[in-house]
Amino acid sequence: MSRIEGVLNNLREQGRKALIPYITAGDPHPDQTVELMHTLVKAGADIIELGVPFSDPMADGPVIQLACERALKHGTSLRQVAGLVKTFREQDPDTPVVLMGYLNPMVAMGYEAFADIAADAGVDGILTVDLPPEEADEVAPLFAARKMDPIFLLAPTTTDERIRLISEHASGYVYYVSVKGVTGSAAIDVDEVARKVANVHSITRVPVGVGFGIRDAKTAAAVGKVSDGVIVGSVLVDTIARNQTDPAQLKQALTDLLQPMRKALDGLVS
Amino acid sequence: MSIKLTEEMLGQLPDARGHFGDYGGRFVSETLMDSLMTLEREYLRLKKDPEFQAAFDKDLAHYVGRPSPLYFAERLTRETGGAQIWLKREDLNHTGAHKVNNTIGQALLASFLGKKRIIAETGAGQHGVATATVCARLGLECHVFMGAEDVRRQSLNVYRMKLLGAQVHSVQSGTRTLKDAMNDAMRDWVANVDDTFYIIGTVAGPHPYPLLVRDFQSVIGRETREQSLKQAGKLPDALVACVGGGSNAIGMFYPFLTDESVQLYGVEAGGLGIETGQHAAPLAAGRPGVLHGNRTYLMEDENGQIAGTHSVSAGLDYPGVGPEHSWLKDIGRANYVSVTDEEALNAFRRLTRVEGIMPALETAHAVAYAIKLAAEMEPDQMVVINISGRGDKDIHTIAQLDGIEA
Ligand SMILES: Cc1ncc(COP(=O)(O)O)c(C=O)c1O
Numbered sequence: 236m237s238r239i240e241g242v243l244n245n246l247r248e249q250g251r252k253a254l255i256p257y258i259t260a261g262d263p264h265p266d267q268t269v270e271l272m273h274t275l276v277k278a279g280a281d282i283i284e285l286g287v288p289f290s291d292p293m294a295d296g297p298v299i300q301l302a303c304e305r306a307l308k309h310g311t312s313l314r315q316v317a318g319l320v321k322t323f324r325e326q327d328p329d330t331p332v333v334l335m336g337y338l339n340p341m342v343a344m345g346y347e348a349f350a351d352i353a354a355d356a357g358v359d360g361i362l363t364v365d366l367p368p369e370e371a372d373e374v375a376p377l378f379a380a381r382k383m384d385p386i387f388l389l390a391p392t393t394t395d396e397r398i399r400l401i402s403e404h405a406s407g408y409v410y411y412v413s414v415k416g417v418t419g420s421a422a423i424d425v426d427e428v429a430r431k432v433a434n435v436h437s438i439t440r441v442p443v444g445v446g447f448g449i450r451d452a453k454t455a456a457a458v459g460k461v462s463d464g465v466i467v468g469s470v471l472v473d474t475i476a477r478n479q480t481d482p483a484q485l486k487q488a489l490t491d492l493l494q495p496m497r498k499a500l501d502g503l504v505s
Numbered sequence: 506m507s508i509k510l511t512e513e514m515l516g517q518l519p520d521a522r523g524h525f526g527d528y529g530g531r532f533v534s535e536t537l538m539d540s541l542m543t544l545e546r547e548y549l550r551l552k553k554d555p556e557f558q559a560a561f562d563k564d565l566a567h568y569v570g571r572p573s574p575l576y577f578a579e580r581l582t583r584e585t586g587g588a589q590i591w592l593k594r595e596d597l598n599h600t601g602a603h604k605v606n607n608t609i610g611q612a613l614l615a616s617f618l619g620k621k622r623i624i625a626e627t628g629a630g631q632h633g634v635a636t637a638t639v640c641a642r643l644g645l646e647c648h649v650f651m652g653a654e655d656v657r658r659q660s661l662n663v664y665r666m667k668l669l670g671a672q673v674h675s676v677q678s679g680t681r682t683l684k685d686a687m688n689d690a691m692r693d694w695v696a697n698v699d700d701t702f703y704i705i706g707t708v709a710g711p712h713p714y715p716l717l718v719r720d721f722q723s724v725i726g727r728e729t730r731e732q733s734l735k736q737a738g739k740l741p742d743a744l745v746a747c748v749g750g751g752s753n754a755i756g757m758f759y760p761f762l763t764d765e766s767v768q769l770y771g772v773e774a775g776g777l778g779i780e781t782g783q784h785a786a787p788l789a790a791g792r793p794g795v796l797h798g799n800r801t802y803l804m805e806d807e808n809g810q811i812a813g814t815h816s817v818s819a820g821l822d823y824p825g826v827g828p829e830h831s832w833l834k835d836i837g838r839a840n841y842v843s844v845t846d847e848e849a850l851n852a853f854r855r856l857t858r859v860e861g862i863m864p865a866l867e868t869a870h871a872v873a874y875a876i877k878l879a880a881e882m883e884p885d886q887m888v889v890i891n892i893s894g895r896g897d898k899d900i901h902t903i904a905q906l907d908g909i910e911a
Pocket residue numbers: 602603628629630631632706707708747748749750751752753754819820821865867868893894895
C-alpha cells in the first residue's frame with residue numbers, strides 16, 4: 236500500500252476528509268519551501284501537493300504563473316525540488332507528498348532518472364497536468380514499480396467512458412477539477428460538483444479529491460461533504476505572494492488560512 | 506540515411522493517437538480532451554465529406570484567389586547564376602500570406618461544429634489577421650492573443666485586426682512573444698471550451714491540429730506540383746520554405762514527400778547566429794520535449810524550462826516546431842537549415858530590388874537560403890521558394906533598422 240492510500244484509508248475509517256494544500260516549490264525562495272511544508276502539516280494538511288515550477292504553465296492562472304516566475308528566478312529545478320522533498324522527509328516520514336507540474340522538465344531529465352530521484356527523495360505521487368493516461372504508458376509503469384501513485388485529473392468535460400479509463404490508470408486519488416478554467420478562476424458551483432463527484436463515485440472506488448475554487452472554510456466544508464478531500468491552491472499561493480518579504484508573517488498567514496479549513500472539514504465527521 | 510516513403514506509409518501518419526513516429530500526440534489537461542476528441546472525430550468525417558471539401562475549395566478559389574501563381578524569377582535566377590529560381594506566390598493570397606488557407610478551413614470546421622466564438626494566437630499578426638478576416642465574413646466573435654513584444658513590432662497588423670472587428674489581447678506573461686500568446690489562448694480555451702473554437706495558426710498544438718492544418722495548407726504543394734509539371738515540364742529539384750511552427754513548409758512539402766528526387770529544405774530563424782544561442786531554431790539546435798500539447802524538438806535549458814528565442818521576424822520567434830517536421834528531420838527526408846537575421850534582411854532587399862516582390866521577413870529566410878542553394882546547383886535544375894507572405898507588415902521594422910521614422 237502506498238503512503239497516500241494509507242493516509243486516505245485511515246481518514247475514511249474515521250469518517251474524515253483530506254485537506255490537501257498546494258504550494259509551488261521555490262516560492263518565494265527555495266530556502267523557505269521545506270519550512271512552509273512543515274507549517275502546512277502543523278496547520279492540518281494530510282497530503283501536500285508541491286508544484287514544480289515551469290516556464291509555460293498553460294493550465295494555471297496569473298497567481299500560480301507568478302509563483303512559477305518567482306521560483307524560476309531562483310533557478311528552482313526539478314532536481315532541486317526532489318532535494319527539497321528529501322530534506323522534508325528527514326523530519327516528516329508520514330505526510331505524503333505529490334509533485335504537481337508539467338511534463339517537459341521530466342522529459343528533459345529522462346523518465347527513468349526522474350522516477351529514481353523522486354522515489355529516493357520520498358515522493359509519493361506524481362500529477363502531471365499535461366499528461367493524460369493515453370500518453371502515460373511509458374512513464375506510469377516506472378512510477379508504479381517504485382510505489383509512487385500517478386494522480387490523474389478529471390474535469391467537468393470528462394465523459395463517463397473517460398472516467399472509467401482514467402480510473403483504471405489511477406491510484407492514490409483522482410483530482411476532480413471543479414471548474415472549466417485555469418487555476419484561481421471562477422467561483423465554484425457546489426451543487427454541480429456534488430452531482431459530478433457522486434457520478435465519479437458510482438464509477439470508481441478510487442478516492443476523489445476536488446480542487447479549483449476552494450478559498451475558505453465554507454467552500455472547503457461544502458466540497459468536503461461530497462468528496463474524499465479538498466485541494467487548496469491559489470488562495471495559499473496568493474498569500475505567499477502577499478507575504479514574500481516576511482517569513483514569520485507568511486507562516487502565520489498560511490496557518491490562519493488552513494486551520495479553519497481543517498476545523499470545518501473535521502466538523503463534518505459523520 | 507533517408508528512407509523511401511510510400512503513400513501507404515504516409516496514410517498511417519499520424520497514427521490513431523496523433524503520433525508521427527516519436528512526435529506529436531495529445532499532451533493537454535483533461536478539460537480539453539473531450540473537445541479534442543470530438544474535433545478529431547468530426548474532422549476525420551468531414552475530410553471525406555464532398556460537401557465540406559467543395560465548400561473549402563470554393564472559398565479558396567473565390568475568396569482567397571487560388572490558385573496562386575508559380576512565377577519564374579528570371580532576373581534573380583540570372584543574377585544568382587545557378588539553378589532556376591521559381592516563386593510560389595502565397596503572398597498574393599487575400600490577406601497577404603499562406604495563413605488564410607488554414608483559417609478558411611478551420612472556420613468552416615467551427616461552423617460545422619456550431620461554435621460561435623473564435624480564439625487564435627498570433628506572432629507576426631498574419632494568422633491573427635487571417636482569422637479576424639474569416640470571422641468578419643462569417644459573423645463570428647473573434648479574440649486574438651498576441652505577445653506584447655509582437656504587438657509593438659507588428660503594430661500595423663494589430664490595427665488591421667481591430668478594423669476587422671477582432672479583440673486583440675496583449676499578452677504580458679513570459680517572454681511576451683508567440684509561445685506566451687499560445688499559452689494564453691489555451692487558458693482562454695479551457696475556460697470557454699463549450700462555445701469556443703481555437704483556430705491554431707500553425708502545424709503545432711495537440712492532435713488533431715498538426716494533421717488538419719497540414720491538410721488545409723497542402724493545397725500549396727499540390728498546386729506547385731501541377732504547375733511545375735505544366736510550366737517547367739518536370740518536378741522541382743528542391744523546395745525551400747521558412748519554418749516557424751512549420752505550416753507553410755509542410756503545406757509545400759507534403760505532396761512531394763514520396764517524390765524522392767525532390768530535395769526539401771526548411772529554413773529556421775538563425776537570429777544572431779546559432780552559436781550565440783540567440784535564435785529560434787529548435788530543429789537545428791534543440792532537443793525533443795513537450796510543449797503546447799505535442800512532443801517535438803524544442804529550445805529549452807538543461808532543466809526543461811523553455812528557452813527565450815530571438816528572431817528579427819515575429820512569425821518565426823517560437824521555441825517549438827510542428828511534430829511532423831521533427832519526424833521528417835529524424836528520418837532524413839527533409840533538411841533543416843538556418844539563416845541569420847542579417848542574411849534574411851539582405852534577402853528581403855534583394856528580392857525587392859531584383860524582382861519587385863517584397864517578402865515578409867519570415868519568408869526572407871527562405872529566400873536567403875534558396876539563393877545560396879541555387880548558386881551551387883546547375884542551370885537545368887529548378888528551385889521553388891514558398892513566398893509565404895508579403896512584406897508590407899514589416900516595412901516599419903525595416904525602416905527603423907534603416908534609421909527612418911516610419
Ligand atoms: C508570412 C509568414 N510566413 C511564415 C510564417 C511562419 O509560420 P509557419 O512556419 O507556420 O508557416 C508566418 C507566421 O506568422 C508568416 O506570417
